[in-house]
Amino acid sequence: MADVIDTPVSGQALQSAALKSDRFRLEREADWLRLEDIVTRMEKGKARRLSDEDVLALPTLYRTLLSSLSIARENSLDAGLIDYLEGLALRSYFLVYGTQTSFGRWLREFFGGGWSRAVQAIQMEIWVALLVMIAGAIVGYALVASDSDWFYALVPANFTDVRVPGATEQALRGTLFGTENQDGLGVFAAFLFSNNAQVAILAFALGFAFAIPSILLLIHNLALLGAMIWVFAQRGLTAEFVGWLSIHGTTELFAILLAGAAGIHVGRSIAFPGTRSHLAAASSAGKRAAVVMTGVIIMLICAGLLEGFARQLINNTGARYAVGGFMLAFWLIYFFLFGRRARGGES
Structure with a gap:
C-alpha cells in the first residue's frame, strides 16, 4: 500500500523539479549562450573580432553565470545543467582572470x-x-x-x-x-x-x-x-x-x-x-x-x-x-x- 501511495507523490516531485529546472533555464539561458559564444570565439583566437559590447559584458556575464551555478547547486537542479554551468565557468575563468597574451608576446x-x-x-x-x-x-x-x-x-x-x-x-x-x-x-x-x-x-x-x-x-x-x-x-x-x-x-x-x-x-x-x-x-x-x-x-x-x-x-x-x-x-x-x-x- 505504501508503494501505491508513494508513486504518485514521487512522480509529482520529479515533475515539479523538472518544471523548476526548465523555468530556471529559460530565464537565464540567453546570458549563458552569449557567454559561451564569446568564450568559444576567444578560445579559437578570434578575440579581435569581438565587439566592444561583448568585451565589456564578459565579466558581468561571468559573474551572472556563477550566480546561476550557485542557485542550481543549492536547489539541486538537473545534474546535466549543473555540469554544463561548471564547465562553462571553468572555461570563462581562464579568459577573465588568465594571462591574455600569446606565448610570443x-x-x-x-x-x-x-x-x-x-x-x-x-x-x-x-x-x-x-x-x-x-x-x-x-x-x-x-x-x-x-x-x-x-x-x-x-x-x-x-x-x-x-x-x-x-x-x-x-x-x-x-x-x-x-x-x-x-x-x-x-x-x-x-x-x-x-x-x-x-x-x-x-x-x-x-x-x-x-x-x-x-x-x-x-x-x-x-x-x-x-x-x-x-x-x-x-x-x-x-x-x-x-x-x-x-x-x-x-x-x-x-x-x-x-x-x-x-x-x-x-x-x-x-x-x-x-x-x-x-x-x-x-x-x-x-x-x-x-x-x-x-x-x-x-x-x-x-x-x-x-x-x-x-x-x-x-x-x-x-x-x-x-x-x-x-x-x-x-x-x-x-x-x-x-x-x-x-x-x-x-x-
Whole structure:
C-alpha cells in the first residue's frame, strides 16, 4: 500500500523539479549562450573580432553565470545543467582572470625588460645573497686551511679523486689541462652543475621559511667551493682553477645568486609585510620572484651548454677568463643597464 501511495507523490516531485529546472533555464539561458559564444570565439583566437559590447559584458556575464551555478547547486537542479554551468565557468575563468597574451608576446616582454626589472626590484636581497655567498666561500676555505679533514666533511666523496688535500701540483694541473683525466673532470663539472641547479631551486623554494634555510644553503654550497679552491691554492693553481671554473661558473653562480635572492625576497616579505597582510605581501613577492626564477632556469641551461662545450674546447686559462668575463659582463649589462633603458623608454 505504501508503494501505491508513494508513486504518485514521487512522480509529482520529479515533475515539479523538472518544471523548476526548465523555468530556471529559460530565464537565464540567453546570458549563458552569449557567454559561451564569446568564450568559444576567444578560445579559437578570434578575440579581435569581438565587439566592444561583448568585451565589456564578459565579466558581468561571468559573474551572472556563477550566480546561476550557485542557485542550481543549492536547489539541486538537473545534474546535466549543473555540469554544463561548471564547465562553462571553468572555461570563462581562464579568459577573465588568465594571462591574455600569446606565448610570443610574453617572450618578448620577458626578455625585453620584464626579467631585468624583476631582478632590479630585488637588488637589496641580491646584495644580501652575495655577501652570504662570499662569507660561505671564506668559511669553507678557512675551515679546510685550519684542518684538512674538513675537506671531506664539506666535499662529497664522489668526485674527490685526485682533487684532495696533499695532491701534487702535476696531478691537479692534469685535471685542469690534461686530457687523460677529462672523464674525472667531466664528473666534477657535471656534479657542480647538478648540485648548483638543485641549490638554486631549493634556495628559492625554502625562502618561505623566513629565508633562513635559503641563507644556510648558500653558505654550505659556497663552503664546498671554498674548500676546493684551497686544494688548488696550496699548489699555486688558484688562477688556473678559477679560470677553468669561470667559463660556466660566472653564469651558474650568478643564477644561484639570483635564486637565493628570490628566496630571501619572499622570506623577507613574509617576515616584514609592512602595512599589507602577510598573504598579500607573500603573493606580491612570490609573483616577482617567480619571474626571476624563470630566468634562473634559462641561465642554468646556458651554463650547462657552456660546461658541455666551451669548457672542453678551451684549454687556455686566458681564454677561459675571457669567456667567463664576457658572460659576467653580459648578465650585468642586461640586468642593470638594459632594464633601466627599457623602463625609461616606457615612462
